[in-house]
Amino acid sequence: MDWLCLAKAAGNAANETCKPIILDKLTECYSYIKNYKENKTLLETKYDLLTIAKKEIDSSVEHEVDNLRVPKEGTKRWLEDVSKLMEEVDERLVKKPKDDEERKGRDMITCLRRSRCNLCRRYDMSKEDKSKADEIDAIINRKPNDDVTEPVSRSDLKSIPNEFLKGLRSRVKLMEEILKKLRDDQVKAVGIFGMGAIGKTTLVTEISNHEEIKSMFEEIIMVEISEAPNMERIQDQIAEKIGLKLDGMHSVDQRRTKLYNRLERVSKLLIILDNLWAKLDLSKVGIPEPNKFHVEPNKFCKILVTSREKNVCEAMAISKDNVFEVTPLDYDESKQIFRARLGAKIKDNDWEDTQRVKMEKRMLNRCGGLPLAIVALADVLKNEESLEAWEHFTSELEKPMSNSLAKFRGVHRQVYSILETSYKLMEDEKKKRFFLLACLFPFGTSIPIEDMMRYGIGLELFENVDNLIKAMEQANR
Missing domain, CATH: 3.40.50.300 (P-loop containing nucleotide triphosphate hydrolases)
Structure with a gap:
């Protein structure tokens, strides 16, 4: 009799102890099943934020390359961890939904009698989405500070x-x-x-x-x-x-x-x-x-x-x-830089055209042997291969210079003239406004893409953009 009482008491105690645990587990399972769509949306949102964070660091690193700086070890490890996590999330957001669609037809029949199949899958996927969202939060919190590079050894x-x-x-x-x-x-x-x-x-x-x-x-x-x-x-x-x-x-x-x-x-x-x-x-x-x-x-x-x-x-x-x-380059040296900068855009047989060569000479004379002006000129003409475009640019370049040049100390006339002409011929109004926006930054400043994105949104420079990722992609063009 004593043993029966003791067993009954032990059973009651175990029931009281396990009941909260079981209830908590059931509540957790129900929450994952109920919030299946919300957790997937949460993961997609966190993924977008992680993409922006990665682009910010990538941009900062890229801007410092010309200054002979390389990513710090901590920055490298963070970028590697981010890339690995993004691959895993891509697997979840891209591949698994396709697999789900393929299974959907089969599940419709088999799970009418056993609805728990869909519930189990929803639970697993919802739990995975929430877990990955939490991982993204943690890795964003570990994002390196502004000092992400160091001088190269x-x-x-x-x-x-x-x-x-x-x-x-x-x-x-x-x-x-x-x-x-x-x-x-x-x-x-x-x-x-x-x-x-x-x-x-x-x-x-x-x-x-x-x-x-x-x-x-x-x-x-x-x-x-x-x-x-x-x-x-x-x-x-x-x-x-x-x-x-x-x-x-x-x-x-x-x-x-x-x-x-x-x-x-x-x-x-x-x-x-x-x-x-x-x-x-x-x-x-x-x-x-x-x-x-x-x-x-x-x-x-x-x-x-x-x-x-x-x-x-x-x-x-x-x-x-x-x-x-340091004196200006002579004509032969100017031509050497100009053609090297143009690269393969202009084929060798194109230089046999006497009209093109004459226009080249007229434009290089306007550059006055200044390497920066020559490079700026070549960059403008890289995507303009036709003789008509070259003639138009040459004519614009030879027009009297703007009086506004007098306002700028230290800006060389030839360089200013090329920049002014290329700006006038820029067809895309959005690019013009971004160019003027960039000019507002102090000389020598490395302009973060995220700053251009924010200003671009504020000035309504983006069209058909409904999220930050698209805005950053346009700002980076």
Whole structure:
């Protein structure tokens, strides 16, 4: 009798203990079955958000390629995880619905008597959708911050072939003269000057990637200086190149001291100050004076400056013997760049047409030997192969220049003329408005696609777009 009572009591206790668990499980199952469609919609929405997040990171990485920066390890792992998860979700959203349709006919017959088949499938799929949606939330929360790239290791750098320098006699000769000065132990600073769009930045970029220069210096740091230099921005550029953190330091003096102490530890240092408009006090930035490095054996710092004005180079205490002018290209060199940039768009036999060659000469004369103008011209004509289009563009290019040019300081007439003409001939009004929108960003800014997307939505530049994915795709064109 005691054993029966004990068994009954145990059974009651087990029933009371298991009842909530069973009820919770049943409630969970019912919730998945009931919310089958909602969970699928949730997964599709989360998938769209993940796609946008991935495109933002891909865009950020792509924008930094030209600055010799590569994705950080954390960024690489995140992108790999995202790609893997997106493949799994694609499998669920694309392939499985097709399989369901194929099964539907069979299930209609077999499951009339056993409706639990459809319920079980709904439960499984709804649970999987919710699980994948939660995974997407988690991976979006792990999205890397704004600093998704890092400077490429100097050991990984290779000489970058450049169409502006390859085979151009004037540029090859000038580059050799500059390299000779940089090899000289007695030369502490070298200056390069020339008009805007003449190719100074291209030249010093090629020099910084020259194998001999990379082996000569322990650190090579190239900094873009604007017309109105911002000291903090300059310091940030240098710190970023050498992996120095200045986060939380708002005092220019504190940043200068930390930067100076870090650079002073470099035995062989080359600082390239690109696009200098006026004398820059190196000590205020945190750059060690080159002459102080020469006091210690096997330790030196050299400065390479580019400017539009010769007197700016001289104001930086650069000897006249060490200042070089970048001059316009001659006609043969201009033609070489122009045809190389056009590539295979214009076939070899097309250049046998004397009319095309004459128009080429007329347009290149308008470029004035400026590489940037020549490249801009070639880019405009890449998709215009007909002689009629070339003639129309040539005629437009030779028209008197707009008076609005006088408002812009530092914009070369030839470059402006080509840009203005190509804008006038742009048929797509939406592209025109995007072009003007991009012009509002500061010089040298890398424009995030997501920003263009948001502005495009606000300005109603998109047509027939009902979601963010389509808007981003149009903004990225």
